[in-house]
Amino acid sequence: MSRNDGKELKMKLFTNKNNGWENLSDDELKDIFQYADEYMYYLNNSKTEKEIVHNSKEILLKNGFVDISEIDELKAGDKVFYVNRGRCIYAAVIGTDDLEDGFKIVAAHCDSPRIDLKQNPLYEDNGLAMLKTHYYGGIKKYQWTNIPLSIHGTVVKPDGEKINICVGENEDDPIFTISDLLPHLAQEQMERKLKDGVQGEELNVLAGSIPYDSDEVSERVKLNILQLLNERYGIKEIDFMSSEIELVPAFKAKSMGFDYSMIAGYGQDDKVCCYAALRAILDVETPKKTAICVITDKEEVGFNGVTGMYTRIFDTFVLELLEKTGNTSPISLDKAFSNTRALSADVDAAYNPNYASAFEKNNTAYLNKGMTVVKYTGSKGKSGASEAPAEFVAELRKIFDDANAKYQSCELGKVDKGGGGTIALTLANRGMDVLDVGVPVMGMHSPYEITSKFDVFQAYKGYRAFLK
Ligand code: MN
Ligand code: MN
DSSP, X not given: OOHHHHHHHHHHHSOOOOOTTTTOOHHHHHHHHHHHHHHHHHHHHOOSHHXXXXXXXXXXXXXXXXXXXXXXXXXXXXXXXXXXXXXXXXXXXXXXXXXXXXXXXXXXXXXXXXXXXXXXEEEEETTEEEEEEEEESSOOGGGGSSSOEEEEEEEEOTTSOEEEEEESSSTTSOXXXXXXXXXXXXXXHHHSOGGGSSOGGGOOEEEEOOOOSOSSSSOHHHHHHHHHHHHHHOOOGGGGGGEEEEEEEOSOOEEESTTOOEEEETTHHHHHHHHHHHHHHHTOOSOSSEEEEEEESOTTTTSOSTTSTTOHHHHHHHHHHHHHTTOOOTTHHHHHHHTOEEEEOOOEEBOOGGGGXXXXXXXXXXXXXXXXXXXXXXXXXXXXXOBOOHHHHHHHHHHHHHTTOOEEEOOSSSTTSOEEOOTHHHHHTTTOEEXXXXXXXXXXXXXXXXXXXXXXXXXHHHHHHHHO
């Protein structure tokens, strides 16, 4: 055998793990960068789950989708959506097949790790107004100190009035921060384990420092802040009780690297997949199988609750699709689910050269090598795993290959190093075939997560091919 034969044989037998940027046409490059710009725009305007749902609904409306409550009978080609409590959105394009024969679902989540205000947040400490917080999702707490934070949320008053608050996103807005201890006095703190370096009750936000102009009362700085909030929003301290207020990084998503190849931005887990799933369903005209795009809440805290992916509200939406297409048998829903194929559209950990030993190089995701295909999640002995059947993985490989959407097979880090789960099991438990397909992210759950523009675009191409 000549050397040349070896080259060809290798090409034939080895898995292609090339860098995705190699051999791209000018048109492909243009599409990738344009899509990335549009995605960053969405990201910068959608930092919380409610903002995602609001902006996604606007995009759906502009593209011919209507609220499902406005239609009594559905037929192939109809496009509908349902908003669950402003925190989830389910969109569907009705297919030509009977709905009992199953759906194609792409499901992503709109909640991201963040810092929530507690329900009694405001206090004064030595002339400084402070806010108590309770972090949401799995964060390394020290990463959230000394960075600019913006405040987003809603206060609901007993009469039903809703007040939206968003401070810190505009150029001339003030921002907020959690101040860490200076190194000079941190000798004791530096002896702590990293996981306790900053503790939950130390994540208090600095929120003001001017006292109310009177020497008759105590807690004058707190009073001054409450007066400001009362003037601006008409709220009192007790109103925080019925509020949802989140602190998120105030900085904008940006292109990263001299070559502009990457995106750094907050909340790409899992807004990168929300956007790809949304863009994908916009391209679906009249599919064979009814196509569904799910953007769900509460993934980061275990999928539970009325807006998590375990919610029966999703089943109710599907039942409505069935009913409005004439499928009224009591087992229609179970039949449809058992014939359904779904993608759990969520991110996976990308190899990080700074921490190479956390990754098993043969099975980790890398930036620029395409969508992540994760056959199983879970930790240790695949505990808590949702594992896709090999048959379904094979079917997906065909779809992605035909669409020229590049993918890589991976799992999250080394065995026994940790692990994680996605909403895949909530769908699989309903009787669907489910595979995790997402985007590699470096620095996941940090305030500034990193993706590759190449990979971000592959997810859109892959989801689109699957739904069509
Ligand atoms: Mn996720
Ligand atoms: Mn996550």
